[in-house]
Amino acid sequence: xxxxxxxxxxxxxxxxxxxxxxxxxxxxxxxxxxxxxxxxxxxxxxxxxxxxxxxxxxxxxxxxxxxxxxxxxxxxxxxxxxxxxxxxxxxxxxxxxxxxxxxxxxxxxxxxxxxxxxxxxxxxxxxxxxxxxxxxxxxxxxxxxxxxxxxxxxxxxxxxxxxxxxxxxxxxxxxxxxxxxxxxxxxxxxxxxxxxxxxxxxxxxxxxxxxxxxxxxxxxxxxxxxxxxxxxxxxxxxxxxxxxxxxxxxxxxxxxxxxxxxxxxxxxxxxxxxxxxxxxxxxx
Amino acid sequence: xxxxxxxxxxxxxxxxxxxxxxxxxxxxxxxxxxxxxxxxxxxxxxxxxxxxxxxxxxxxxxxxxxxxxxxxxxxxxxxxxxxxxxxxxxxxxxxxxxxxxxxxxxxxxxxxxxxxxxxxxxxxxxxxxxxxxxxxxxxxxxxxxxxxxxxxxxxxxxxxxxxxxxxxxxxxxxxxxxxxxxxxxxxxxxxxxxxxxxxxxxxxxxxxxxxxxxxxxxxxxxxxxxxxxxxxxxxxxxxxxxxxxxxxxxxxxxxxxxxxxxxxxxxxxxxxxxxxxxxxxxxxxxxxxxxxxxxxxxxxxxxxxxxxxxxxxxxxxxxxxxxxxxxxxxxxxxxxxxxxxxxxxxxxxxxxxxxxxxxxxxxxxxxxxxxxxxxxxxxxxxxxxxxxxxxxxxxxxxxxxxxxxxxxxxxxxxxxxxxxxxxxxxxxxxxxxxxxxxxxxxxxxxxxxxxxxxxxxxxxxxxxxxxxxxxxxxxxxxxx
Numbered sequence: 229x230x231x232x233x234x235x236x237x238x239x240x241x242x243x244x245x246x247x248x249x250x251x252x253x254x255x256x257x258x259x260x261x262x263x264x265x266x267x268x269x270x271x272x273x274x275x276x277x278x279x280x281x282x283x284x285x286x287x288x289x290x291x292x293x294x295x296x297x298x299x300x301x302x303x304x305x306x307x308x309x310x311x312x313x314x315x316x317x318x319x320x321x322x323x324x325x326x327x328x329x330x331x332x333x334x335x336x337x338x339x340x341x342x343x344x345x346x347x348x349x350x351x352x353x354x355x356x357x358x359x360x361x362x363x364x365x366x367x368x369x370x371x372x373x374x375x376x377x378x379x380x381x382x383x384x385x386x387x388x389x390x391x392x393x394x395x396x397x398x399x400x401x402x403x404x405x406x407x408x409x410x411x412x413x414x415x416x417x418x419x420x421x422x423x424x425x426x427x428x429x430x431x432x433x434x435x436x437x438x439x440x441x442x443x444x445x446x447x448x449x450x451x452x453x454x455x456x457x458x459x460x461x462x463x464x465x466x467x468x469x470x471x472x473x474x475x476x477x478x479x480x481x482x483x484x485x486x487x488x489x490x491x492x493x494x495x496x497x498x499x500x501x502x503x504x505x506x507x508x509x510x511x512x
Numbered sequence: 513x514x515x516x517x518x519x520x521x522x523x524x525x526x527x528x529x530x531x532x533x534x535x536x537x538x539x540x541x542x543x544x545x546x547x548x549x550x551x552x553x554x555x556x557x558x559x560x561x562x563x564x565x566x567x568x569x570x571x572x573x574x575x576x577x578x579x580x581x582x583x584x585x586x587x588x589x590x591x592x593x594x595x596x597x598x599x600x601x602x603x604x605x606x607x608x609x610x611x612x613x614x615x616x617x618x619x620x621x622x623x624x625x626x627x628x629x630x631x632x633x634x635x636x637x638x639x640x641x642x643x644x645x646x647x648x649x650x651x652x653x654x655x656x657x658x659x660x661x662x663x664x665x666x667x668x669x670x671x672x673x674x675x676x677x678x679x680x681x682x683x684x685x686x687x688x689x690x691x692x693x694x695x696x697x698x699x700x701x702x703x704x705x706x707x708x709x710x711x712x713x714x715x716x717x718x719x720x721x722x723x724x725x726x727x728x729x730x731x732x733x734x735x736x737x738x739x740x741x742x743x744x745x746x747x748x749x750x751x752x753x754x755x756x757x758x759x760x761x762x763x764x765x766x767x768x769x770x771x772x773x774x775x776x777x778x779x780x781x782x783x784x785x786x787x788x789x790x791x792x793x794x795x796x797x798x799x800x801x802x803x804x805x806x807x808x809x810x811x812x813x814x815x816x817x818x819x820x821x822x823x824x825x826x827x828x829x830x831x832x833x834x835x836x837x838x839x840x841x842x843x844x845x846x847x848x849x850x851x852x853x854x855x856x857x858x859x860x861x862x863x864x865x866x867x868x869x870x871x872x873x874x875x876x877x878x879x880x881x882x883x884x885x886x887x888x889x890x891x892x893x894x895x896x897x898x899x900x901x902x903x904x905x906x907x908x909x910x911x912x913x914x915x916x917x918x919x920x921x922x923x924x925x926x927x928x929x930x931x932x933x934x935x936x937x938x939x940x941x942x943x944x945x946x947x948x949x950x951x952x953x954x955x956x957x958x959x960x961x962x963x964x965x966x967x968x969x970x971x972x973x974x975x976x977x978x979x980x981x982x983x984x985x986x987x988x989x990x991x992x
Contacts, residue, residue: 412571485686
């Protein structure tokens, strides 16, 4: 079931457990209408991957995930010939006609599908998540281009495999390097930053069980204040959630200076950051 | 395009043209995507319209600022323009009456405490009418009008009063602090609103293309590092860190390359058993990990001050990536600052320590590359090895002193690679007291690094296979 209007996207994502601000909802809607992949960029821990997962839940589609890393290649991303099986096939009847055999061993039976090909060949529409695409080398990006624009894969021995159903593609990037123009041109771009206080409060309310309105509002405000400081690593949404959970586990209903001081290490990962935040928030 | 209002199409084309002039690389395909996107949206909603354009035309978060500026100029007129500015000014000039600032401040305070957007708009319009003193027809970008309005509104006092109103009597230190941030955010939003309103009036006065031209600023990646402002540097600092991570990955890439070592015959045979004795998958011995060793020599003299701050930022960010990196600063004498840039140290603090403690002045505090190299070679030369990459950052302006390129040559012969980063435009090289040409002879490569774009290019090229010592280190490929 696709979205019929942009206003519908927000509430439906919310039902799937994802709080989208109007901008995110708008881009998701447009991506679906235009049949384009979404390139989501932003700092770690703001819910980029979660967006793809929630989209899969909303549409009740299977999520196929390709985790990118340096050194990822065709045989891990697209497809690979199962040459051990091919070898066995050759050995099984050694005296066979070669031309027939050649035709035989390059058939789908001997093809190992990897995430990209799997997403294309699925008879049910899927959500394809290409996670942390900035980790692959710029040359490897070229592998993705054919899929992203035409939803097809060319295999020299078999020909071109076109998607039966168009997958909704979500790419995420932590922006460790500039992606190629060719890749970016094929996508809609969505930058997700840290949420506004109000939205973060709502995120906390949905993601942290047993949290009170009061505590959620307090946590959101403190975290937003800390993000304003000049830190090595600002606290992300997931760290805010961790912090709220910690507070609840400690049975705390109201945050004061002393408690912030004692639990800052959940939120911040560098000692210099912790010292600075403690000093700035006057909670030493 | 039948569904799209015919008036919108030329406007959109002009807008995209302006984006391109400002440096945002919006391609033809992207422009068509934008056109396609706006057919699916409610054009009456300005935010939705902006989101659709941003998602299709801007593919880099650093370009949002240029996009926002252009958008404000091109698509602002849909809003009620308020009182015509020129009439108001005339009225003032004729009557000579003093604007009632106290009343205006009360209005603003009320609008901000009640968080009432309509009241706020009214207050902002009045503030600009009465305080900005806008003069029609002047080719300005509005910064001065903004400054004039803000100064007379005295926002600091307003912020203080808002803050007092929003904290209770028995608030704790933490609550006070949170309230302060909250109020500061509201004041910041107010400034943005005032700025936007001024721009709207300027558009009405001078037309879109003219104003867009006045407001156009270089993109972050094109800002000249030698002449960057403090605000620019803050923006640049955020962009530097990912770059160093990339450089670290590039320099250490050999570590992860699976092939390149010698054939491991025993393990290849072992693995061939699963394919009936045919060695389908040759196994290679792992290459001994190449640990990046870097020595960075950075000119921090007066002529280089802005660039030095940037290179030190770069150094600082690199220090957290490389375990074995040593950093040095110099003017006419060189000193090691590796400890200062120890990971975990705050950058501002580190910068202070460098300027207070490093012994970089020998005679008069003018750059002396010759003496620096002599001293560096004598003091730390023994610690350079064929695994070291030596990076020098400086303009090679030697104040007509002895360049001692021969010493640099000796260093170059010792290290794995010698790279020079020069922040001057290439056309200035070897003019006046610049001796970059004599040093370049000994460098593996010299890069012009005047802006972030060029720094990115440098980082990108470091990994490319090149002639010279680096390629010779590559192990030969194994045939089978």
